[in-house]
Amino acid sequence: MKASQFFISTQKEAPADADIISQKLMLRAGMIKKLAAGIYNYMPMGLRSIRKVEAIIREEMNAAGATELLMPVIQPAELWQESGRWDKYGPELMRIKDRHDRDFIVQPTSEEVITDIARQELRSYRQLPQNWYHIQTKFRDERRPRFGVMRGREFTMKDAYSFDRNTEGALKTYDAMFAAYLRIFGRLGLQFRAVAADTGSIGGDRSHEFQVIADAGEDLLVYNPETDYAANIELAEALPLSAERAAPAEELTLTLTPGTGRCSELADYLKLPLSRTIKSLIFATEAEGKLTGIWLLMLRGDHELNEIKAGKLPGFGDGFRMATEAEIIDHFGCKPGFLGPIKTVKPVHVIADRTVANMSDFVVGANQEDYHYTGVNWGRDLPEPELVADLRNIVAGDPAPDGKGVVAIQRGIEVGHVFYLGTKYSKALDATFLDEDGKPKHFEMGCYGIGVTRLLGAAIEQNHDAKGIVWPTAMAPFEVVVCPIGADRSEAVREAAFRLHDELAAAGIDVIIDDRGERPGVMFADWELIGVPYRVTLGDRGLKEGMVEFQHRRDEAATKVALAGIAATVIGRVRADLAA
Amino acid sequence: MKASQFFISTQKEAPADADIISQKLMLRAGMIKKLAAGIYNYMPMGLRSIRKVEAIIREEMNAAGATELLMPVIQPAELWQESGRWDKYGPELMRIKDRHDRDFIVQPTSEEVITDIARQELRSYRQLPQNWYHIQTKFRDERRPRFGVMRGREFTMKDAYSFDRNTEGALKTYDAMFAAYLRIFGRLGLQFRAVAADTGSIGGDRSHEFQVIADAGEDLLVYNPETDYAANIELAEALPLSAERAAPAEELTLTLTPGTGRCSELADYLKLPLSRTIKSLIFATEAEGKLTGIWLLMLRGDHELNEIKAGKLPGFGDGFRMATEAEIIDHFGCKPGFLGPIKTVKPVHVIADRTVANMSDFVVGANQEDYHYTGVNWGRDLPEPELVADLRNIVAGDPAPDGKGVVAIQRGIEVGHVFYLGTKYSKALDATFLDEDGKPKHFEMGCYGIGVTRLLGAAIEQNHDAKGIVWPTAMAPFEVVVCPIGADRSEAVREAAFRLHDELAAAGIDVIIDDRGERPGVMFADWELIGVPYRVTLGDRGLKEGMVEFQHRRDEAATKVALAGIAATVIGRVRADLAA
Incomplete structure (x- = not known):
């Protein structure tokens, strides 16, 4: 071409x-x-x-x-x-x-x-x-x-x-x-x-x-x-981060925690690791447009809810959404930010993430503005969760679901x-x-x-750099570009370039020859932007020594290669790429 | 395949x-x-x-x-x-x-x-x-x-x-x-x-x-x-069917022609050739929804209007249609069937087809029910047409527009x-x-x-017969079908058929082998319906003599060909077809 x-x-x-x-x-x-x-x-x-x-x-x-x-x-x-x-x-x-x-x-x-x-x-x-x-x-x-x-x-x-x-x-x-x-x-x-x-x-x-x-x-x-x-x-699947619950070490304490509506603020205020705090997420489930339940999902402060997993919880299949502020106040007597499973106004379904279910001495909202409970423990301070489930996104470094090592x-x-x-x-x-x-x-x-x-x-x-696209050979619009320098001035360049082009084309290589007459800088910039994997540059000076320049799009610089062997080299490289 | x-x-x-x-x-x-x-x-x-x-x-x-x-x-x-x-x-x-x-x-x-x-x-x-x-x-x-x-x-x-x-x-x-x-x-x-x-x-x-x-x-x-x-x-282009008008030979006569609303009925009634009668077609032109003229287009009784040509008449470019019965009665004082250019109630534009313009002693409607004028002549009985134009579809046998011979x-x-x-x-x-x-x-x-x-x-x-499609080789879904007969019973048939298939495929022939196990009648009927150009049939009896059957979809019957040469024959035929 x-x-x-x-x-x-x-x-x-x-x-x-x-x-x-x-x-x-x-x-x-x-x-x-x-x-x-x-x-x-x-x-x-x-x-x-x-x-x-x-x-x-x-x-x-x-x-x-x-x-x-x-x-x-x-x-x-x-x-x-x-x-x-x-x-x-x-x-x-x-x-x-x-x-x-x-x-x-x-x-x-x-x-x-x-x-x-x-x-x-x-x-x-x-x-x-x-x-x-x-x-x-x-x-x-x-x-x-x-x-x-x-x-x-x-x-x-x-x-x-x-x-x-x-x-x-x-x-x-x-x-x-x-x-x-x-x-x-x-x-x-x-x-x-x-x-x-x-x-x-x-x-x-x-x-x-x-x-x-x-x-x-x-x-x-x-x-x-x-x-x-x-x-x-x-x-x-996110496995629980500890195999079993440690024994309680702290007392349940109603603690003033002003302005700590977010777990990160709470952890800072209490000078506790984020992993000791609990996020309480309130959901409403519906079936045929009617409310079927209010749910409190408990996750560790540094974990994130996985909505796909939530959708598979019993009762969630027909539709679920975040609870409205009105529903929250109705059930918890408190606005979002300080919610928790202890002393709710109306009963709610409590579902604990697997990791939360194995925690001890954790911190939850107290259903009063600016207050949390610290030193909370399952069974002692609140009933066991109605359901323990995998609720969260796994994170890098978590134990692998297939049991060996950790995930990336x-x-x-x-x-x-x-x-x-x-x-x-x-x-x-x-x-x-x-x-x-x-x-x-x-x-x-x-x-x-x-x-x-x-x-x-x-x-x-996946494949680009500052200059442009770097196509894998199989997807490139052209596999090879032949760039003659000064073809208008040198018949030798012109002739060698077209001969190389024709030889590559005859071997089934998808090759284009840049005969537009652009300056080398423009040519190179164009083909680097377009991302053609292989480039052969022919100039008068090199040809006098029987040499051309060969460069893969990922190479830092061109290599001098004998004109005599360039076609075989290019054909070999392209075929190797396509066979890979 | x-x-x-x-x-x-x-x-x-x-x-x-x-x-x-x-x-x-x-x-x-x-x-x-x-x-x-x-x-x-x-x-x-x-x-x-x-x-x-x-x-x-x-x-x-x-x-x-x-x-x-x-x-x-x-x-x-x-x-x-x-x-x-x-x-x-x-x-x-x-x-x-x-x-x-x-x-x-x-x-x-x-x-x-x-x-x-x-x-x-x-x-x-x-x-x-x-x-x-x-x-x-x-x-x-x-x-x-x-x-x-x-x-x-x-x-x-x-x-x-x-x-x-x-x-x-x-x-x-x-x-x-x-x-x-x-x-x-x-x-x-x-x-x-x-x-x-x-x-x-x-x-x-x-x-x-x-x-x-x-x-x-x-x-x-x-x-x-x-x-x-x-x-x-x-x-x-339809040229006039006579180079010039003959001199009038008949008198203008108002003739009773009951029930002859169509030219063919009129010609029968008057015992004249259809080519002596004239069809008067009434059109209305419009521009921006307003009537701009009523036109009488005159064609020979055996000719047909070409609407594309009509659309190119002066004044017709902005839109034209058949005149309504009301418009016709308003201008001609008569219902359609006996209309003509002589003695209209209101003036209309008369355009004659080139052939009509050169006719003499022709017959037109008299604008009175059941009456025609016979022996009509331009200039004498009615004014020369306002415009002479090519109005009609050319017919087989007419003089060729490029001046040599007649058209088909x-x-x-x-x-x-x-x-x-x-x-x-x-x-x-x-x-x-x-x-x-x-x-x-x-x-x-x-x-x-x-x-x-x-x-x-x-x-x-263009390419079918009673049995089905007959594809040109270049368009056929497959170029060749190999039909083994009784491949389930004969390993020799099976082996020869697959070998032929593989040989053809390796030569770039688009070949399918019918390994469905259908009876020969079903196989042949299917491939004749589908229209695959070449068929090679291999059976036990023929193979014992080293022969197979070869048939082009257009052939009446199959030809016996040596198995040894069949691949070369098929490859040669297909390539010749594609090179044609």
């Missing part, structure tokens, strides 16, 4: 509204161009990377026995009404009416349509398993689209859906997809981690996220550096998700097949997504 | 609502599956053909210097308001509101967005020309979607847009696209014709449609079998359109670049579309 025949458009500055490094670099490198909030044009440079990602996904999906099809962007509401998601989905679901006033949606995902296909097409167990995927435009009307392609409204997703006879088969398919995902993200050249994830409202017991490791990630990944254990913090935590960007669905959708749409015994059974399903466009942003978050 | 690992789903009968052969065959062959009116799932078999079409389009577009990008499906209304098409487009434009009540559309085409990109990105003449394309999902909310993928609502289109400094450059780009289209449709293996087409409201003077020849086509293509001339009937007519399905746009959109969106003289100029644009999904339907309309 000649740069003069391609469209290259770099910018010195990113627009002011770009809010994350990958977005800034994609805009500056001319990979994307904003059309509307969360809606981007993929410019020629960006599209090349997308196509490479798609090709690798296709190869691995096909190799894993999945079959590609294509479901429409615009889908009829009827199927979404049948599954119940027409009502359950919020305003992220983009709804449209056609000219005949019929309801449609712009698909954010395709469980309904694929299940509709399956219930028509798959009649016998002999046709199973099937695993169908498509790579298609999705739309989610995010309230606040941001982070460029990482949380856009229109995006490209690969979504696969599997249909099996039974749970055993479904889990086998799940494992095959898990393995395919490991290969996909490995081939893309990304540092990533597969973590156990919450199954949310879908149920089932198996779900993994594939997370690209990056400081800008919104997810916290908990892992055991010594074992295979890895989970999203939403799911990672890093940030990640979710780029893939595999999900065992069970019969959620097949039951909702009554999608059955005739099993060997002649009886209709609901399909056991799984779904498997990869955020194609998001992957570009995630890869850049 | 093993059939057992692919998804094959054929049906004996097409659904009752399928209204055209290509739609029936695509549904029966399991290439598409209806999701809603005009919205189809592309099943694995269909998607393979789409991807092949897309790949050829990409190769030729890139070779012609175009660059691929990707514009969004959902586009903000603002740009469409800026171009004026937000108001001009009817209900085919699918409009949506997002959660913030902002207007968007589901794109039917992308002139606005690409022009918006160009006005931001292309600042200097040095960046020109540019030709950008994408292959993207489109939506047009057709009132009555029909003919399967030929007139669907959601479809895939390749649309390219070019930006040039001046008309000369734009026409050069146009010619390059024209040439690329010839290559694309040629490589796809289709019989097609590039015809001059009407430029409609867009203006400019150059537009060609690429039409796949098929009886089911909605377009009529006029061509000169002896020359290069070819045009859509909408545009094809065939039906076609429009699958591509190249269009010189001029500055229509660049002016509407004020998209300019700085020219060499330092002054801003509007881009000279062109647009170039190919209906990717429609191409599948068109190809099938």
Whole structure:
């Protein structure tokens, strides 16, 4: 490819509204161009990377026995009404009416349509398993689209859906997809981690996220550096920090603690470690709009509530929220800031985090403004908690849930998700097949997504420096750039550069030659911003000695290499990268 | 590819609502599956053909210097308001509101967005020309979607847009696209014709449609079998059928012609050829909702009005329609059926078709029920027409517009359109670049579309028989199917079949082996329906003699070929087809 025949458009500055490094670099490198909030044009440079990602996904999906099809962007509401998601989905679901006033949606995902296909097409167990995927435009009307392609409204997703006879088969398919995902993200050249994830409202017991490791990630990944254990913090089990309760050593004391509404203020005031204080969080549960209970959740002062875990508490499944100030005053006789489990005005359900349940001589609010109880002990000063549960986010250094050593935590960007669905959708749409015994059974399903466009942003978050993007070879818009210096003045340079370009192209290397006639500084800055992994620079002086300059995007400086061997070197390096 | 690992789903009968052969065959062959009116799932078999079409389009577009990008499906209304098409487009434009009540559309085409990109990105003449394309999902909310993928609502289109400094450059780009289209449709293996087409409201003077020849086509293509001339009937010039008027031979006579409201009835009644009668068509023109004139258009009784040509008459450009009965009675004093240019109640504008203007002794309505004038002659019995114009559709056998011989007519399905746009959109969106003289100029644009999904339907309309589809090799979901007979009983068959499959696959042939274990009759019927071009059948008896059966989808019967040479034969045939 000649740069003069391609469209290259770099910018010195990113627009002011770009809010994350990958977005800034994609805009500056001319990979994307904003059309509307969360809606981007993929410019020629960006599209090349997308196509490479798609090709690798296709190869691995096909190799894993999945079959590609294509479901429409615009889908009829009827199927979404049948599954119940027409009502359950919020305003992220983009709804449209056609000219005949019929309801449609712009698909954010395709469980309904694929299940509709399956219930028509798959009649016998002999046709199973099937695993169908498509790579298609999705739309989610995010309230606040941001982070460029990482949380856009229109995006490209690969979504696969599997249909099996039974749970055993479904889990086998799940494992095959898990393995395919490991290969996909490995081939893309990304540092990533597969973590156990919450199954949310879908149920089932198996779900993994594939997370690209990056400081800008919104997810916290908990892992055991010594074992295979890895989970999203939403799911990672927090063990109690002491095995059992120590005997009480202090007396219960009502203590004046003015202006200490927050645990950190309280610990400072009492000159106690934060880990001796208790946070009392008050929640209300509801079912069908009616209040079903007021709950006091007790966490150690330095710990944070995990809302996913809270949602799984008995009674919380139908809906929960922070209690209102009125509900709090009604039950505790006190405003928030000094609440606690002792002497409430009305009875409340007390749930202690596992760590809290094993504490002694702790400090809780006294339900009187500016007062706390110190020296509090279970059984003696207040009843044992109604329930002991895992309520908190695990933190780095906590004992590992798998029993060996302690956990570490890093940030990640979710780029893939595999999900065992069970019969959620097949039951909702009554999608059955005739099993060997002649009886209709609901399909056991799984779904498997990869955020194609998001992957570009995630890869850049992980791979960039002050000069710009540093693409993994497999995702780069071009693998190699050939930069002739002064080609307008030197036929030797021109000729050698084009010969090298042609030789690399003939070997299947995705190479571009910068024949725009720009100055070396401009050329280098452009390609460093764009992030092409390999650069070969040819100048008159070097060529006289038979030498060219070779530089990987991560190298500090260029290396002199003989012109005679440069093609073989480049081909070898690129192929090694792609085989990795 | 093993059939057992692919998804094959054929049906004996097409659904009752399928209204055209290509739609029936695509549904029966399991290439598409209806999701809603005009919205189809592309099943694995269909998607393979789409991807092949897309790949050829990409190769030729890139070779012609175009660059691929990707514009969004959902586009903000603002740009469409800026171009004026937000108001001009009817209900085919699918409009949506997002959660913030902002207007968007589901794109039917992308002139606005690409022009918006160009006005931001292309600042200097040095960046020109540019030709950008994408292959993207489109939506047009057709009132009555029909003919399967030929007139669907959601479809895939390749649309390219070019930006040039001046008309000369734009026409050069146009010619390059024209040439690329010839290559694309040629490589796809289709019989097609590039015809001059009407430029409609867009203006400019150059537009060609690429039409796949098929009886089911909605377009009529006029061509000169002896020359290069070819045009859509909408545009094809109809010359006068006699060079000059003969001298009058009859007297003007008011003749009783009861019940002859139609020219055919009149000709029968008077025992005259239809070509002696005149059709009087009454139109009203309007501008800004106000009547601007009543027009009598005179055509020969056996000719048909061409509405596109009528729309270009002076005064018709702002809008025209058939006159109402009230308007007709008001001007002619008579109901439709016996109208004519002689003795109207109020003056009307008389426009004669070129052929009519050269007629003598013709018959027109007398503006009295059941009466006509016979022996009518221009100048003597009525004034010369106010205007002589080309009003009619040319018919087969008419003199060719390019002056040599006569034209023939065939039906076609429009699958591509190249269009010189001029500055229509660049002016509407004020998209300019700085020219060499330092002054801003509007881009000279062109647009170039190919209906990717429609191409599948068109190809099938052209290539099918009683058994099913007959794919051109370049568009076939698979190029070759290997059918082992009794592979479950014979290891020799099994082994030879898989070896052949592997050998073909290794040579880059897109081959599938039917390892489903179906009976030969079922296998053959499936692959004939699906339309795979080449089939190799291996059976125990033939193999004992070292022979297999080879059959092209168009062959009446299979040929015996030595197993030893079959791979080379197949590879040679497929490669020859693809090189054609």
